[in-house]
Amino acid sequence: MVRMPAYRAVITGIGCVSPFGVGGYDLVANVLKANVSAIQPLTSFPTAGLPSCLGAEIPAAYLPETEEARRWSRLSQMTVLACRQAVAEAGLCDSAALSQAGLVVGSQFGDLRSTEAFCLGFLRKGPVGLSPLLFPSTVMNAMAGMTSIALGLKGPMLTLNQAGVAGELAVARALALLRARRVSAVIACGVDELFPLLYETLVQLRVPSPRGCGEEVCRPFDQRHNGPILGEGATAMVLELPEYAQARGAPMLAEVRSACWGGIPARPGHFPVRPPGQHPVLDQALAEAAVRPEDVGMAYLSGCGDPQHDAMELACIAGTFGSHSPLLTSVTHLTGEYGGLGTFRAAAAVATVHQGISPMLDYLRQPIRTDVRFAVQPVAPPPAVVLVHGLAPGGVHTAILIGRLHDASDMAE
Amino acid sequence: MDQHYVRGDERRVVVTGLGVVSPYGRGCEVYWQGLAQGQCMIGPLTLFPTDGFRSRLAAELPAVTVRALGTAQQSRATRFLLAAAQEAVGNAGLDPVALTTAAVSIGGAGGGMWEAEGWYWARYHQPQAPHRPVMLRSMLPTYQTDALAFHLRIGGPRESPILACSSSAAAIATVTDLIETGVVDVGLAGGVDTLTRLCFMGFNALKLLDPQACRPFARDRRGMSIGEGAAVLVLESWQHAVARDAPLRACVAGCGLSSDAFHPTAPPTDAEGAVRAMREALTRAGLAPADITYVNAHGTGTVHNDRAETVALTDVFGAGNVLVSSTKSLIGHTMGAAGALEAVATIGALENGLLPPTANLWEPDPTIPFDCIPHTARPAPLDCAMSNSFGFGGQNVSLIFLRPEVVG
Numbered sequence: 080m081v082r083m084p085a086y087r088a089v090i091t092g093i094g095c096v097s098p099f100g101v102g103g104y105d106l107v108a109n110v111l112k113a114n115v116s117a118i119q120p121l122t123s124f125p126t127a128g129l130p131s132c133l134g135a136e137i138p139a140a141y142l143p144e145t146e147e148a149r150r151w152s153r154l155s156q157m158t159v160l161a162c163r164q165a166v167a168e169a170g171l172c173d174s175a176a177l178s179q180a181g182l183v184v185g186s187q188f189g190d191l192r193s194t195e196a197f198c199l200g201f202l203r204k205g206p207v208g209l210s211p212l213l214f215p216s217t218v219m220n221a222m223a224g225m226t227s228i229a230l231g232l233k234g235p236m237l238t239l240n241q242a243g244v245a246g247e248l249a250v251a252r253a254l255a256l257l258r259a260r261r262v263s264a265v266i267a268c269g270v271d272e273l274f275p276l277l278y279e280t281l282v283q284l285r286v287p288s289p290r291g292c293g294e295e296v297c298r299p300f301d302q303r304h305n306g307p308i309l310g311e312g313a314t315a316m317v318l319e320l321p322e323y324a325q326a327r328g329a330p331m332l333a334e335v336r337s338a339c340w341g342g343i344p345a346r347p348g349h350f351p352v353r354p355p356g357q358h359p360v361l362d363q364a365l366a367e368a369a370v371r372p373e374d375v376g377m378a379y380l381s382g383c384g385d386p387q388h389d390a391m392e393l394a395c396i397a398g399t400f401g402s403h404s405p406l407l408t409s410v411t412h413l414t415g416e417y418g419g420l421g422t423f424r425a426a427a428a429v430a431t432v433h434q435g436i437s438p439m440l441d442y443l444r445q446p447i448r449t450d451v452r453f454a455v456q457p458v459a460p461p462p463a464v465v466l467v468h469g470l471a472p473g474g475v476h477t478a479i480l481i482g483r484l485h486d487a488s489d490m491a492e
Numbered sequence: 493m494d495q496h497y498v499r500g501d502e503r504r505v506v507v508t509g510l511g512v513v514s515p516y517g518r519g520c521e522v523y524w525q526g527l528a529q530g531q532c533m534i535g536p537l538t539l540f541p542t543d544g545f546r547s548r549l550a551a552e553l554p555a556v557t558v559r560a561l562g563t564a565q566q567s568r569a570t571r572f573l574l575a576a577a578q579e580a581v582g583n584a585g586l587d588p589v590a591l592t593t594a595a596v597s598i599g600g601a602g603g604g605m606w607e608a609e610g611w612y613w614a615r616y617h618q619p620q621a622p623h624r625p626v627m628l629r630s631m632l633p634t635y636q637t638d639a640l641a642f643h644l645r646i647g648g649p650r651e652s653p654i655l656a657c658s659s660s661a662a663a664i665a666t667v668t669d670l671i672e673t674g675v676v677d678v679g680l681a682g683g684v685d686t687l688t689r690l691c692f693m694g695f696n697a698l699k700l701l702d703p704q705a706c707r708p709f710a711r712d713r714r715g716m717s718i719g720e721g722a723a724v725l726v727l728e729s730w731q732h733a734v735a736r737d738a739p740l741r742a743c744v745a746g747c748g749l750s751s752d753a754f755h756p757t758a759p760p761t762d763a764e765g766a767v768r769a770m771r772e773a774l775t776r777a778g779l780a781p782a783d784i785t786y787v788n789a790h791g792t793g794t795v796h797n798d799r800a801e802t803v804a805l806t807d808v809f810g811a812g813n814v815l816v817s818s819t820k821s822l823i824g825h826t827m828g829a830a831g832a833l834e835a836v837a838t839i840g841a842l843e844n845g846l847l848p849p850t851a852n853l854w855e856p857d858p859t860i861p862f863d864c865i866p867h868t869a870r871p872a873p874l875d876c877a878m879s880n881s882f883g884f885g886g887q888n889v890s891l892i893f894l895r896p897e898v899v900g
Contacts, residue, residue, distance in 0.1 A: 178753070182751070187632070187653075188632070188770070189633075194690065195612075195692075197690070197694070198609070198612060198689075198690065199616075199752070202617075203543055206545055206693070206696065206697075209694070209697035210697065211694075211698045211699075214693075214694035215757050215885070216699055217694060218601055218654070218688060218885070219658050220654050220883070220884070220885045221756065221884075224884065224886055224887070225756065227752075227886060227888070228755070228756070230753075230755055232751060232767065233751050233752070233768070234750065234751065235749035235750065235751070236655070236749075236751040236885070236887060237653050237655065237662060237666070237749075238654040239651050239652060239653060240632055240633045240634045240652040241633055241634050241652065242632070251649075252651065255666070255673070255675070256669075258673050259672065260736070280625050280628060283625050284625050293843075310596070316705065339649075340650070341593075341647055341648050341649055341650070342596075342641050342649075344641065344642055344645050345638075345642060346642055347630070347635050347639045348629050348631070348635065436764070471642070473635075473638030473642075474638070474641070474642070475638075476648050
């Protein structure tokens with residue numbers, strides 16, 4: 080008997096603002112195909128005296144210099160640009176359709192750059208130094224607000240603050256808005272940026288590689304891992320009800336077959352000490368998508384080189400998939416790590432099911448586990464279903480299954 | 493949306509527990525008594541220096557209450573939130589096992605910014621001294637949600653929505669969606685925000701704070717007064733709540749969410765986005781405007797907000813057809829926590845048949861065609877009430893609550 084997923088949405092457009100450039104689906108596919116890292120010594124601010132100096136940053140030339148854009152903070156510029164690219168690729172240009180569309184933005188740090196600038200105004204000059212223009216950007220929903228104004232989005236608009244998996248949560252919540260019939264189309268966007276105070280503070284907290292010793296490098300899941308390299312970017316994707324996309328003749332790239340999220344109890348800011356025996360989020364995602372573990376051909380993981388994160392995430396995967404481990408891959412060695420990266424991972428999964436393109440973990444010499452399989456060679460043929468998996472400090476756990484457009488041949492019996 | 497989402501009755505969402513930390517002190521009952529007595533808690537701000545600012549007032553939690561909320565090793569916001577959540581779960585009589593699959597959504601705006609400001613201020617003034625960045629760990633709003641999930645072992649979907657001043661109203665709406673669509677049976681929804689320099693300075697810079705205690709809907713209103721607090725609601729599917737014989741405090745009949753797509757800080761003069769949020773809430777509740785007796789308004793006391801909200805209320809309900817009040821005149825504008833605190837006030841009105849008043853409304857704005865319940869709480873039997881929350885960025889959320897007896 081053929082089973083349909085409990086609920087699904089189609090992805091009709093992608094927009095990406097990244098160290099690799101600004102573009103849509105093709106940009107993401109080309110990044111994966113080239114498998115060349117954007118990580119290099121930071122140039123936009125000094126790192127002298129810090130034990131870390133690497134990052135994956137977006138050159139200023141990639142961001143717009145229009146009069147409209149000058150009114151936005153840098154982070155809002157990235158968000159607006161990514162969302163604008165995504166709706167253009169989706170052909171969602173009709174103002175009536177946009178006015179009914181929703182928006183979910185996921186971010187870990189929001190616009191701390193504007194927050195610091197606002198506070199400095201006071202510290203330097205007292206109350207007269209405060210800029211009323213900067214203050215709205217200090218609230219984390221500013222990027223979403225600016226995007227809704229720029230694009231004319233009048234549906235539900237949510238900003239989700241989340242460490243590590245803010246992008247994945249944006250996709251999952253976007254699907255929930257469709258499921259609740261609040262919208263027919265919704266943009267999910269993950270975004271975060273690098274800026275000096277944040278970088279310096281995270282280095283002081285020994286978050287990024289090299290954590291005080293060794294080589295500064297990003298090697299998720301390798302025994303030589305010693306922390307992430309920080310990055311920045313914005314990736315947006317348009318999700319629609321299948322019937323809505325079909326009715327308007329939209330291009331359909333892939334479908335979200337399920338998107339589930341939950342929590343594994345953990346101290347705030349820390350990863351769970353032990354993985355639980357059961358992984359209800361993964362089980363639920365598989366059940367809702369009506370696929371078996373062995374049907375999942377590849378998994379994009381959130382592990383970014385943090386030893387505890389990498390180990391816990393692999394434990395989750397091994398616990399659920401057992402001997403049916405999908406090929407495991409990552410994008411953080413290419414893009415650097417940031418909280419909103421999950422939508423880039425989801426976009427990468429679209430390229431994987433669409434064209435069989437995926438990044439290779441060619442740095443991997445000594446994997447921390449040998450009972451799972453890593454993508455060290457090109458994958459062929461394209462997998463029908465790809466998992467985008469996320470685990471965050473604090474224990475938030477996400478699982479998104481992205482598949483080829485549904486047809487009878489890949490439905491579970 | 494043309495197609496209305498039709499929910500089965502068993503997926504109807506009920507409120508079974510309430511918890512509050514407010515400028516009145518700790519506890520839902522203390523909060524309700526303060527509102528019912530019309531006691532305005534806005535006074536001189538003592539948490540940090542206010543020299544040179546247009547306004548120097550706020551509604552602070554009493555220091556004795558804060559001290560009683562537990563260890564100072566936790567951020568002020570975390571302590572507020574944990575206290576509110578413990579009360580809500582306790583009076584819902586919720587089994588800890590039910591929490592292992594429950595959703596949790598806590599809205600906010602400032603998170604643990606109060607502690608982060610302390611770190612940044614010290615770093616600025618004494619750059620050579622060592623400063624512990626560990627004070628930053630609770631800065632992001634998600635930290636408070638994670639702390640709550642860890643403390644109560646909550647294992648279901650977890651999120652921290654940031655919609656400025658409508659954050660916690662959105663948290664209630666999104667958990668309601670998760671229950672109605674069958675993703676979970678139980679969820680905790682609410683919000684927390686504490687007073688911060690950032691918020692105080694920002695609204696002063698925008699000239700949106702009234703030098704006196706705020707006067708929503710008054711002819712001479714000059715802005716808002718800020719406040720702090722936390723509120724948490726336990727939401728359950730009707731089926732789940734009835735099966736465990738839980739106390740049914742109210743039904744979440746419908747929630748509407750919309751965006752203005754107009755301006756970062758100002759509402760459009762026709763309040764079109766607010767109108768859509770209210771109408772969506774009514775549609776999803778299956779109710780007519782005439783079914784609503786009382787609206788707990790966003791009612792900040794700024795000239796533009798009160799005017800725009802009045803335009804929206806007139807559009808949806810007709811002039812004078814609902815009773816309106818603003819509890820922000822009593823406890824200040826608690827930012828990300830405001831939507832949840834006002835939801836609790838609205839439920840209190842339904843439970844007690846008593847509408848909380850608008851304080852400081854000595855001279856009502858004659859252009860506002862509603863009875864805004866000045867000074868004194870008003871007895872009024874009612875079945876349905878609405879709570880509005882609007883925020884920077886053009887975020888509108890409207891919630892409708894029913895007395896459970898009406899649908900039971």
